[in-house]
Amino acid sequence: MRPILSIASTTVGEAIRRRVLLIILLIGVLFLAVAPGLGVLSARSETTVLRGMMLGIIQLTSAVIAIVLTVYMLPNEIERRTIYTILSKPVQRWQFLVGKYLGAVSALAIMMCLMSVVMVLMYWYQQHAPISEIANLLKAPMMYFVQMSLLAAVAVMFSTFVSPLVNFFLSGGLYLVGSLFNPFFETLSSNNNTPAFTKTVAKFINLVLPNFANYNVQNPIINPQQTIGNETQYFINVTVYGVLYILGLLVVGILIFDRREV
Amino acid sequence: MAAAIQTTKLTKSYNSRSGKVNVVDHLDLHVEEGEIFGFLGPNGAGKTTTIKMLLGIIYPSFGEGYVLGKEIGDMDVHRLISYVPERPYYYEHMTGLELLKFYGSLFGINDPALFERLLEKVNLHRDKDKTISQYSKGMQQRIGLAQSLLNDPKLLFLDEPTGGLDPIAHREIRDLILSFRDEGRTVFISSHELSEVELICNRVAIINKGVIARQGKLTDLLRGGRIEVTVDGFESAEAFLKALPLKDTNVRTLPSGFLLDMPELEDTSSVIDSIRGAKGKILSIVPRKKRLEDLFVETVSSKQPSKTITVEESAGANQ
Numbered sequence: 410m411r412p413i414l415s416i417a418s419t420t421v422g423e424a425i426r427r428r429v430l431l432i433i434l435l436i437g438v439l440f441l442a443v444a445p446g447l448g449v450l451s452a453r454s455e456t457t458v459l460r461g462m463m464l465g466i467i468q469l470t471s472a473v474i475a476i477v478l479t480v481y482m483l484p485n486e487i488e489r490r491t492i493y494t495i496l497s498k499p500v501q502r503w504q505f506l507v508g509k510y511l512g513a514v515s516a517l518a519i520m521m522c523l524m525s526v527v528m529v530l531m532y533w534y535q536q537h538a539p540i541s542e543i544a545n546l547l548k549a550p551m552m553y554f555v556q557m558s559l560l561a562a563v564a565v566m567f568s569t570f571v572s573p574l575v576n577f578f579l580s581g582g583l584y585l586v587g588s589l590f591n592p593f594f595e596t597l598s599s600n601n602n603t604p605a606f607t608k609t610v611a612k613f614i615n616l617v618l619p620n621f622a623n624y625n626v627q628n629p630i631i632n633p634q635q636t637i638g639n640e641t642q643y644f645i646n647v648t649v650y651g652v653l654y655i656l657g658l659l660v661v662g663i664l665i666f667d668r669r670e671v
Numbered sequence: 672m673a674a675a676i677q678t679t680k681l682t683k684s685y686n687s688r689s690g691k692v693n694v695v696d697h698l699d700l701h702v703e704e705g706e707i708f709g710f711l712g713p714n715g716a717g718k719t720t721t722i723k724m725l726l727g728i729i730y731p732s733f734g735e736g737y738v739l740g741k742e743i744g745d746m747d748v749h750r751l752i753s754y755v756p757e758r759p760y761y762y763e764h765m766t767g768l769e770l771l772k773f774y775g776s777l778f779g780i781n782d783p784a785l786f787e788r789l790l791e792k793v794n795l796h797r798d799k800d801k802t803i804s805q806y807s808k809g810m811q812q813r814i815g816l817a818q819s820l821l822n823d824p825k826l827l828f829l830d831e832p833t834g835g836l837d838p839i840a841h842r843e844i845r846d847l848i849l850s851f852r853d854e855g856r857t858v859f860i861s862s863h864e865l866s867e868v869e870l871i872c873n874r875v876a877i878i879n880k881g882v883i884a885r886q887g888k889l890t891d892l893l894r895g896g897r898i899e900v901t902v903d904g905f906e907s908a909e910a911f912l913k914a915l916p917l918k919d920t921n922v923r924t925l926p927s928g929f930l931l932d933m934p935e936l937e938d939t940s941s942v943i944d945s946i947r948g949a950k951g952k953i954l955s956i957v958p959r960k961k962r963l964e965d966l967f968v969e970t971v972s973s974k975q976p977s978k979t980i981t982v983e984e985s986a987g988a989n990q
């Protein structure tokens with residue numbers, strides 16, 4: 410366990426110093442800071458627009474950070490030969506990969522926390538909202554964190570066998586498809602009128618494709634008229650789903666990385 | 672003496688467009704415990720690939736290898752070995768001390784006194800709080816050597832340890848490597864710096880196109896130098912030649928005397944006795960040593976290295 414934690418903490422140290430990540434984070438924070446001013450441009454309720462905009466900024470910024478952070482992680486270690494010194498010590502390849510992943514997720518958590526703090530401060534400043542409303546608003550970034558951890562696991566898995574550029578588009582593409590089209594495949598696979606073959610294909614895609622849409626819980630938060638039935642149960646279920654999926658992706662990544670020539 | 676490294680027909684192949692290419696081809700390597708072993712070869716000869724296989728970082732396609740008596744890839748061996756890669760890169764945001772703490776933690780070592788001792792050994796104790804990005808090349812190489820000593824290794828793999836360093840840093844690294852041998856460690860050096868290798872290595876292997884072309888004790892491999900003897904007191908070169916106990920020897924006539932150019936392995940004493948017996952006057956005896964560079968060029972220039980020449984003649988000829 411110790412090598413994993415050491416590698417993870419080193420990865421955090423590196424990640425929070427990477428300029429490109431800091432620039433993305435800064436842009437996200439700046440947008441959050443000016444978001445209250447942009448709310449007036451919309452014809453809809455200012456509060457609704459502000460919530461939607463702030464959560465959207467956090468989600469988009471976190472997704473870009475998660476991908477940029479993870480696609481270069483392994484290739485950089487190989488290119489700079491730091492991996493050789495580490496693997497020549499009593500460190501197994503799976504420990505290295507898990508350490509890198511945990512480090513990336515921890516760095517992501519730090520950055521998302523920072524954005525959430527800025528969001529809360531700006532929202533409170535603009536709306537003078539009660540604590541309960543702010544706590545409700547924070548449910549979305551928490552779910553986004555699970556979503557981004559899943560996205561990071563996808564990118565880490567791909568990074569064991571594809572180049573960073575290909576990985577960027579693969580992971581990004583999978584995130585978009587998993588976020589936007591998963592409900593579509595779900596409907597197709599459960600609809601009785603769907604032809605058998607299409608139904609099977611939709612079921613397969615639905616099974617294999619990580620369901621990023623699970624974590625897009627912003628709608629009930631933005632529009633309080635919409636509700637999730639049993640919210641706590643739902644959050645537990647999708648978190649467990651995410652953790653299991655992450656474990657599966659890491660196992661696949663480890664199996665590939667274990668056989669890979671570095 | 673026990674073998675620190677022993678490989679038998681160790682091979683690494685890659686598929687290329689033109690078919691299977693053996694980057695390392697049936698490598699039989701023998702490194703004894705407690706020696707400094709030089710692993711030489713031109714760029715692309717297979718040196719780093721061999722080291723990576725011995726470290727278990729890449730997998731052999733064929734053959735077998737043992738490091739400290741255990742099969743390569745055995746995780747137990749990793750507690751007893753260390754590696755400093757060519758042009759090492761360390762996490763630049765760390766200080767020298769943090770770097771040692773990080774690598775120490777991979778062994779479960781958290782011993783501040785040890786870190787201080789190692790920093791002192793590589794003469795970086797005053798710079799321990801500087802970040803790696805502030806270190807010069809020589810300092811980075813030295814911190815690399817410090818991290819390689821964290822686990823008190825029995826065997827160190829150093830890939831081009833003096834590459835790109837200035838003469839002072841060269842000397843510092845050389846002294847450190849010699850101190851490793853004095854501490855009873857085995858050092859496996861892959862290098863291009865032939866003069867450096869000649870100074871510190873007991874035995875060497877020259878790899879060319881993936882094949883070990885020469886392997887043995889440096890003293891044995893560098894035999895075959897020449898000795899030049901300048902003499903006077905003979906009427907002619909023929910008279911001088913007649914007095915010698917050698918056949919097919921080169922004698923040149925000089926303005927004042929004659930120059931005998933003979934192989935180092937010939938019995939020098941009997942030649943000297945013969946010259947004296949014939950009333951000749953020896954003006955000078957100059958040994959012309961074979962250099963490692965000569966051997967290296969001679970070895971890698973040969974078109975097809977097809978078989979290994981192992982020279983292990985004089986058992987007690989360690990440097």
